[in-house]
Amino acid sequence: MTAATLATAAQEPNTSTPAAVPRHVALVMDGNGRWAKQRYMPRYFGHKSGVDALVRVINTFADRGVEYLTVFAFSSENWKRPADEVSGLMGLVLVSVSKYLTKLAGDGVRIRIVGDREAVSEKLRKAWDHAEEITKHNTRINLSVAFNYGGRWDVMQACRQALAEGLPPEQLTEDWLSGRMAMAFAPDPDLFIRTGGEMRISNFLLWQTAYSELFFTECLWPDFGIAEIDAAFAAYARRERRFGTLRPSVAAPEAS
Ligand code: FPP
Numbered sequence: 001m002t003a004a005t006l007a008t009a010a011q012e013p014n015t016s017t018p019a020a021v022p023r024h025v026a027l028v029m030d031g032n033g034r035w036a037k038q039r040y041m042p043r044y045f046g047h048k049s050g051v052d053a054l055v056r057v058i059n060t061f062a063d064r065g066v067e068y069l070t071v072f073a074f075s076s077e078n079w080k081r082p083a084d085e086v087s088g089l090m091g092l093v094l095v096s097v098s099k100y101l102t103k104l105a106g107d108g109v110r111i112r113i114v115g116d117r118e119a120v121s122e123k124l125r126k127a128w129d130h131a132e133e134i135t136k137h138n139t140r141i142n143l144s145v146a147f148n149y150g151g152r153w154d155v156m157q158a159c160r161q162a163l164a165e166g167l168p169p170e171q172l173t174e175d176w177l178s179g180r181m182a183m184a185f186a187p188d189p190d191l192f193i194r195t196g197g198e199m200r201i202s203n204f205l206l207w208q209t210a211y212s213e214l215f216f217t218e219c220l221w222p223d224f225g226i227a228e229i230d231a232a233f234a235a236y237a238r239r240e241r242r243f244g245t246l247r248p249s250v251a252a253p254e255a256s
Pocket of ligand 1: 029074145
């Protein structure tokens with residue numbers, strides 16, 4: 001199966017999943033720093049509590065029927081943060097992998113890392129390779145950790161592949177590009193959740209969220225739990241997804 005066919009297959013709606021449950025949730029875990037500040041603690045403490053919150057909620061997402069959960073752990077732009085915060089986050093990922101990998105693997109979580117791996121240390125790359133390898137047969141939920149990821153980077157690296165392969169312009173299609181992007185293995189996110197009160201996408205899955213439903217909450221990420229998931233899913237269930245088409249009653253009004 002080519003990458004393009006794979007992407008097309010992944011875009012097909014899963015008719016066995018009830019409409020009210022998003023098949024794929026994208027998550028921006030914002031507010032760790034403020035959460036820590038409220039407790040007079042360093043920002044690292046907020047990020048550490050953020051990892052604990054993530055591990056806590058994965059099972060809830062899986063139990064609700066979510067098949068793909070994609071979290072923004074470190075953006076292409078996060079390198080601009082103070083050096084000690086950047087190195088703290090890198091260290092935190094290593095510690096978290098060794099602390100939680102056995103649990104996540106036992107819970108049936110398949111882990112993938114998406115993003116530009118070039119700039120991260122070899123130690124971190126090996127930890128990710130290991131996490132991906134030992135969870136690759138798990139099917140309960142797909143956890144994708146976006147690390148050194150940016151939506152613009154993703155579009156650009158896919159375009160670079162087209163150029164490198166000498167693809168004629170008329171053969172460059174949306175499906176072709178989708179098949180070369182970091183999330184080619186997954187359907188597009190149905191629901192995009194951002195915590196921490198900011199209402200923006202911040203260069204997360206720009207291409208893939210074209211038709212995602214957006215949900216923003218003031219809740220700071222380390223406090224995120226079942227109540228917020230319920231609120232997000234309830235809002236999602238009320239949305240009418242039209243993907244650019246008309247509402248059925250407008251497209252074909254009943255004869256009176
Ligand atoms: C945004 O909060 C959060 C981040 C930049 C990092 C999120 C990362 C984690 C929760 C760790 C992920 C690690 C693994 C292993 C998945 P912020 O610091 O911008 O918060 P603020 O807006 O309150 O300052």
